[in-house]
Amino acid sequence: MHLGLIMDGNGRWASQRRLPRAAGHLEGMKACKRVIVAAKNMGVEYLTLYVFSTENWKRPQQEVDYLMGLLAKKLPGELRFYQENNIRILFRGDVKSLPKEAQESLEKTKQETSAMNGITVILAINYGGQDEIARACSRFIEKNPGKPISIQDIQENLDLPQVPAPDLIARSAGEMRLSNFMLWDSAYAEFLSLDDLWPDWGDEQVKKCIDALSKRVRKYGGLA
Numbered sequence: 001m002h003l004g005l006i007m008d009g010n011g012r013w014a015s016q017r018r019l020p021r022a023a024g025h026l027e028g029m030k031a032c033k034r035v036i037v038a039a040k041n042m043g044v045e046y047l048t049l050y051v052f053s054t055e056n057w058k059r060p061q062q063e064v065d066y067l068m069g070l071l072a073k074k075l076p077g078e079l080r081f082y083q084e085n086n087i088r089i090l091f092r093g094d095v096k097s098l099p100k101e102a103q104e105s106l107e108k109t110k111q112e113t114s115a116m117n118g119i120t121v122i123l124a125i126n127y128g129g130q131d132e133i134a135r136a137c138s139r140f141i142e143k144n145p146g147k148p149i150s151i152q153d154i155q156e157n158l159d160l161p162q163v164p165a166p167d168l169i170a171r172s173a174g175e176m177r178l179s180n181f182m183l184w185d186s187a188y189a190e191f192l193s194l195d196d197l198w199p200d201w202g203d204e205q206v207k208k209c210i211d212a213l214s215k216r217v218r219k220y221g222g223l224a
């Protein structure tokens with residue numbers, strides 16, 4: 001089972017408490033850890049978390065810098081947590097365009113968790129579904145100039161072609177849009193929106209996702 005989560009509402013969580021937006025992002029990181037452990041305990045094999053979109057660069061420089069700093073410093077600081085909980089971390093998105101310090105942190109995290117097999121957590125960073133499809137097409141064209149491109153060719157050139165498509169995409173903070181998340185492989189994903197702001201997520205919300213998915217009838221264009 002692959003669960004994709006659009007983590008939204010960190011800013012709202014902070015403003016409700018008259019705190020700076022950064023405090024919401026920090027609390028959001030704690031929610032990530034609760035959600036990862038809950039998902040693993042409930043048998044989720046792949047969990048994709050939408051961390052930073054290709055559009056999030058439009059935010060004030062101070063907020064972008066803060067988020068990049070979290071990636072560069074906090075991510076490797078959690079290595080023990082990943083190893084103790086048997087969590088493998090992978091990345092999806094245009095990570096080569098991130099600040100060098102953040103890239104190094106991502107690479108280290110990926111390498112040092114590569115033997116873990118309790119759950120695979122994919123962090124979508126500088127990720128945009130449109131950007132990923134464009135990059136997949138470019139990769140194919142570079143290897144096969146002049147050839148027509150098929151659905152399978154695009155699939156095979158995505159960032160993580162071996163990862164199955166998400167079964168459910170859920171979003172926090174009550175929003176009901178994809179905001180450029182997994183556009184290609186969301187083709188037949190179920191969708192769920194929960195009102196809880198991301199920093200308030202934990203066991204209860206993960207269970208709601210799994211329960212919702214178990215009640216959906218998936219037909220993939222066929223008949224039930």
Ligand code: IPE
Pocket residue numbers: 007008009010011012013051052053056067173198
């Ligand atoms: C999600 O929370 C975190 C990121 C997109 C990085 P937001 O920062 O979007 O929170 P709101 O939407 O302003 O409440």
Ligand code: IPE
Pocket residue numbers: 006007008050051052053056177179
């Ligand atoms: C989507 O949240 C991106 C991430 C969760 C990383 P946003 O808060 O950026 O999305 P919009 O702008 O409300 O659509």
Ligand code: MG
Pocket residue numbers: 008009
């Ligand atoms: Mg938001």
